[in-house]
Structure formats: C-alpha cells, structure tokens
Amino acid sequence: MTVKLDQITVSDLTVEVVRKKIKNLQIGVYPPHGRVRVAAPLSMKEDAIRLAVTGKLGWIKKHQLKFANQERQLPREYVTGETHYFQGKRYRLNVLHQARTAVTCLFEHGSIDLRIPEGSEIGRRESLLYEWYRCRLKEQVPELLEKWEQIIGVQAAEWGVKRMKTRWGTCNIKARRIWLNLELVKQPIHCLEYIIVHELVHLLERLHNDRFTALMDRFLPLWRQHRDELNRVALEHGEWG
Numbered sequence: 001m002t003v004k005l006d007q008i009t010v011s012d013l014t015v016e017v018v019r020k021k022i023k024n025l026q027i028g029v030y031p032p033h034g035r036v037r038v039a040a041p042l043s044m045k046e047d048a049i050r051l052a053v054t055g056k057l058g059w060i061k062k063h064q065l066k067f068a069n070q071e072r073q074l075p076r077e078y079v080t081g082e083t084h085y086f087q088g089k090r091y092r093l094n095v096l097h098q099a100r101t102a103v104t105c106l107f108e109h110g111s112i113d114l115r116i117p118e119g120s121e122i123g124r125r126e127s128l129l130y131e132w133y134r135c136r137l138k139e140q141v142p143e144l145l146e147k148w149e150q151i152i153g154v155q156a157a158e159w160g161v162k163r164m165k166t167r168w169g170t171c172n173i174k175a176r177r178i179w180l181n182l183e184l185v186k187q188p189i190h191c192l193e194y195i196i197v198h199e200l201v202h203l204l205e206r207l208h209n210d211r212f213t214a215l216m217d218r219f220l221p222l223w224r225q226h227r228d229e230l231n232r233v234a235l236e237h238g239e240w241g
C-alpha cells in the first residue's frame, strides 16, 4: 500500500520517496531521464533515507549517465520537448514560431528557446541551434586559451571551431593551429579547458608519450578525470553532416 509520495534532495539530486509496507529500502533509476525513486519502509526516518541514497550516489549517477547517453543517441528532430545539452546541463527545447529567428537560453527555466518562422524545416532548426552553439563556444575559448598560453608558455597562432566525427580537438603543430570540436559546447566547461590544455601541450610535445603525460600531470593534475568524463560521452556520429 502506498501511503505518501514525497520528494527529497540529496546533493543536487531530486529523489521521489514512496512509503510502503516493506522491510528494506529500494532504490530505482528510471529511463528516459534517470528519475530516481526510493521505496522506503513506513517507519524509516528521513535521515536514514538520505544516508542510504548518499551511499548509492555512484551507482545512481552511473545509471543516469547510461540513460543520458542512450537519449543522446536518438535522432534529433529539433522539436519542442527534446533534450539538448549546454555546458554539461540538460535543457528542454522550445520551438516557438515568429517571423524573426533567434535562439535564447533561459538558464533559470532550464530551456533553450528556438524562435523561427512557422514551417521551417528540420535542417533550418538544427543549423540555427548550432549557429548559437558555435557563438557560445567561441565566447568561452579566448579567455581559457589566453590563461593556458601564459601558464604553459606557448602560443597558438590560430584556433577555430568545427564539427568533427571522432576527436574533441586537434593541433597542427607546424601551423600552431588548434581546432576544437563544436560538441564541446555541450560538455562542462572544465572539459573544454582540458582539451585546450591538451592541444597546447602538443606545442611542447608532439606525441602522447611519457613526456606529454608528465606535462599534463604538471599543468592539469585532474586531466585523467576530465578525459574519462569525455570518453563516456559518445560522439553523435549520426548527427554529422
């Protein structure tokens, strides 16, 4: 028998709590959005529930990530209700019809509003969103690049943003030119920073050898964590034109 549905927050995670006549607490993570639901014994104190959820955070996040990746693999139609990512956070897409095209991100509402004339095709909606993504990424890069050029003591002659199928960044050492994958705009900013550091370090060391690793360890001790984070994100092959 379900008695009461409640909601608690455990370290930025919203958890639905259902009270049931059961002996042991049960935790579930559900698709498509990784909703977390706990069935707790009637007499269990909230503190005890929190403690149990905290102990399972790693497991919960792992499952949420799996669902998020499954969701990312779905073909995109750029319609209202779809989930799109920006700087590591999920946003709900709203497609609104108006004569003047524009994209705005409403951080407080967790939505990206795409304003576009009625009858616009999917390709137009996609390119509008990606134009916006490109502008946002190009805003983020200069400050990070400048910071790390100073720290590492190298300078890129040129940098740019493009959509790449298999790599997050590339560095043409001879031309001292760095390309950053546009998809980085969807990842947390420390991931972008990691790629910038990685590509700049190539200006000191061409190969991924011990010297390269030692330089990365020196400049960005947590780089492995950021690399693993990016490795968990499948690049969306289907999406590339």
Ligand SMILES: [Zn+2]
Pocket (backbone or CB within 6 Å): 198, 202, 208
């Ligand atoms: Zn490399």
